[in-house]
Amino acid sequence: MSNSKETAVHAxxxxxxxxxxxxxxxxxxLLDDRRFWDWFALLDDQVIYQVLIRTVRESGADEFASxxxxxxxxxxxxxxxxxxxxxxxxxxxxxxxxxxxxxxxxVVDPTDDPNVLAADSALHVYRHRAQDDHGDxxxxxxxxxxxxxxxxxxxxxxxxxxxxxxxxxxxLGIFL
Amino acid sequence: MSTAxxxxxxxxxxxxxxxxxxxxxxxxxxxxxxxxxxxxxxxxAEMERIFARTWVFVAHETEIPNKGDFxxxxxxxxxxxxxxxxxxxxxxMSSHCRHRGTQVCLTDRGNATHFKCPYHGWTYKNNxxxxxxxxxxxxxxxxLDAKEWGLLKAPxxxxxxxxxxxxxxxxxxxxxxxxxxxxxxxxxxxGLHPGGVRVVGSPERSILRADWKSGAENFAGDSYxxxxxxxxxxxxxxxxxxxxxxxxxxxxxxxxxxxxxxxxLEQMGGPFLHLWGYPPHVQAQFDLSKMDxxxxxxxxxxxxxxxxxxxxxxxLRVPSTAEAGKPPAVTTTFRQWQPLEPGLMEIWNWQFxxxxxxxxxxxxxxxxxxxxxxSSGMFEQDDTVLWEGIPRAGKSVWHRKAETMLHYRQTxxxxxxxxxxxxxxxxxxxxxxxxxxxxxxxxxxxxxxQLMRQDPEGAR
Numbered sequence: 194m195s196n197s198k199e200t201a202v203h204a205x206x207x208x209x210x211x212x213x214x215x216x217x218x219x220x221x222x223l224l225d226d227r228r229f230w231d232w233f234a235l236l237d238d239q240v241i242y243q244v245l246i247r248t249v250r251e252s253g254a255d256e257f258a259s260x261x262x263x264x265x266x267x268x269x270x271x272x273x274x275x276x277x278x279x280x281x282x283x284x285x286x287x288x289x290x291x292x293x294x295x296x297x298x299x300v301v302d303p304t305d306d307p308n309v310l311a312a313d314s315a316l317h318v319y320r321h322r323a324q325d326d327h328g329d330x331x332x333x334x335x336x337x338x339x340x341x342x343x344x345x346x347x348x349x350x351x352x353x354x355x356x357x358x359x360x361x362x363x364x365l366g367i368f369l
Numbered sequence: 370m371s372t373a374x375x376x377x378x379x380x381x382x383x384x385x386x387x388x389x390x391x392x393x394x395x396x397x398x399x400x401x402x403x404x405x406x407x408x409x410x411x412x413x414a415e416m417e418r419i420f421a422r423t424w425v426f427v428a429h430e431t432e433i434p435n436k437g438d439f440x441x442x443x444x445x446x447x448x449x450x451x452x453x454x455x456x457x458x459x460x461x462m463s464s465h466c467r468h469r470g471t472q473v474c475l476t477d478r479g480n481a482t483h484f485k486c487p488y489h490g491w492t493y494k495n496n497x498x499x500x501x502x503x504x505x506x507x508x509x510x511x512x513l514d515a516k517e518w519g520l521l522k523a524p525x526x527x528x529x530x531x532x533x534x535x536x537x538x539x540x541x542x543x544x545x546x547x548x549x550x551x552x553x554x555x556x557x558x559x560g561l562h563p564g565g566v567r568v569v570g571s572p573e574r575s576i577l578r579a580d581w582k583s584g585a586e587n588f589a590g591d592s593y594x595x596x597x598x599x600x601x602x603x604x605x606x607x608x609x610x611x612x613x614x615x616x617x618x619x620x621x622x623x624x625x626x627x628x629x630x631x632x633x634l635e636q637m638g639g640p641f642l643h644l645w646g647y648p649p650h651v652q653a654q655f656d657l658s659k660m661d662x663x664x665x666x667x668x669x670x671x672x673x674x675x676x677x678x679x680x681x682x683x684x685l686r687v688p689s690t691a692e693a694g695k696p697p698a699v700t701t702t703f704r705q706w707q708p709l710e711p712g713l714m715e716i717w718n719w720q721f722x723x724x725x726x727x728x729x730x731x732x733x734x735x736x737x738x739x740x741x742x743x744s745s746g747m748f749e750q751d752d753t754v755l756w757e758g759i760p761r762a763g764k765s766v767w768h769r770k771a772e773t774m775l776h777y778r779q780t781x782x783x784x785x786x787x788x789x790x791x792x793x794x795x796x797x798x799x800x801x802x803x804x805x806x807x808x809x810x811x812x813x814x815x816x817x818x819q820l821m822r823q824d825p826e827g828a829r
Contacts, residue, residue, distance in 0.1 A: 261570025
């Protein structure tokens with residue numbers, strides 16, 4: 194009896210984990226296709242999206258301790274950014290970059306909330322801006338939480354840990 | 370009737386001296402040669418004649434509050450350790466070992482009593498003195514002279530309002546003389562409370578494909594770009610009144626190449642923008658009794674919002690919000706345009722708060738600041754692109770052949786515009802009641818030229 198219950202719980206987690214992976218993959222399509230409002234619809238109302246500042250430190254020390262962030266947005270701040278991208282005057286992304294996102298090395302874990310999963314993923318974004326001779330590679334790990342709602346999975350939080358201490362693409366005009 | 374004058378420039382020959390001659394001839398006509406923004410000879414000379422000589426910002430004292438604290442920074446292309454030694458004194462030293470030149474420090478920040486070279490183990494105290502080496506007796510017989518074989522130390526280190534500057538030249542104007550009127554402005558910005566300002570977090574760094582001078586001249590006085598370069602924010606409704614901005618801007622042009630813009634904020638937005646719009650409980654802590662009457666008048670009417678301290682330390686303090694309708698916060702950032710190569714720089718962005726301010730107020734100001742001026746900033750990210758075309762023009766064969774001069778003539782040189790500084794201004798430098806006019810930019814290039822024409826080897 195308890196075995197079958199455990200199996201059912203596992204099956205449910207596996208199904209949710211698979212949906213979480215699909216969610217992360219779908220996001221890359223929407224962002225690469227610049228369907229920003231479709232991506233926006235996948236954000237939880239409580240979403241916090243942040244990109245931390247990293248520092249070079251000795252082995253064992255916390256590279257992110259008290260550093261602050263490059264970006265920390267709630268949903269309304271993201272909404273303003275997307276509006277800006279559609280004004281025709283947002284020069285950092287007008288003309289827009291051509292991007293290809295690759296998301297992988299995904300690990301999904303349960304959290305204290307049965308409706309929320311933690312997803313850790315690696316992200317490579319190839320960003321080719323306007324008339325640049327070469328594209329930029331942005332590499333990061335992302336620590337996400339995904340909430341499962343009646344409407345489907347929603348991004349509840351994202352913390353982006355860039356590999357770069359010194360950002361080599363000139364700005365964060367794109368979402369990671 | 371137009372008073373516009375044609376450009377009168379001498380055809381120039383090859384070489385740096387000829388180019389500097391063209392800068393001299395150009396500045397008086399409100400013109401700057403485009404090669405300045407991407408040229409190997411110019412860049413090399415800037416490193417030697419400006420960055421290895423004048424006072425360059427390296428850190429704020431609050432980044433290294435305790436004995437042994439250090440940060441890794443840069444003066445021009447040189448990597449320097451800024452440390453607080455065991456006596457509490459601040460030292461600015463080269464990070465390269467005197468034995469073979471290996472870097473003895475590769476971390477951005479930390480606390481150390483000593484720096485040990487990872488190659489052969491030569492070790493230095495946190496004041497830069499040579500402290501020892503492995504197998505000393507067998508290798509050297511006796512101890513080396515601690516000072517002679519210490520890390521290279523900046524001959525002059527001084528600070529103002531906690532901002533630590535270093536000069537790699539033993540001679541020259543003092544920091545006080547170098548800052549001049551900029552120190553007076555810094556006092557209005559940072560001296561509102563006896564506790565002063567402190568850095569929040571770590572500086573944010575990004576590589577921009579633009580020349581360091583483009584950042585410096587922009588912050589020294591470019592209010593003209595705001596309603597084109599940053600127009601997107603007006604369209605979304607996030608920022609209002611950028612069209613009227615220039616009429617609300619006041620311009621402060623200071624000796625030494627420094628320049629500031631001030632905004633008549635209360636006139637623009639109402640009484641709640643008094644003193645940049647700091648909330649009443651914060652303003653209640655401000656103490657203006659140490660300010661002179663011109664500083665008090667400036668703070669009350671036109672607080673300084675943007676500026677550049679020559680050569681490459683810029684400032685911005687503005688009220689803003691995380692979104693339209695949310696309560697405003699005031700953000701203070703200092704940023705440095707670090708030269709990397711001709712036409713390539715690294716921006717360092719520090720956020721500040723007043724030391725007395727609560728964590729909540731501090732974090733609010735930080736969040737709002739990063740939303741507008743940072744690598745993700747809704748204003749700054751556009752600047753990063755707008756400045757990229759300039760070094761491409763500077764490298765252009767066509768533009769070099771045409772000896773292109775860029776147009777800095779809003780000052781009224783060669784155009785119909787008539788602009789005069791306020792005759793009754795009692796503070797340092799010149800004060801203009803107008804955002805138009807590129808006086809701050811030309812003032813920056815005049816100082817640049819003066820240093821570039823003085824060969825540090827004394828050849829001229």
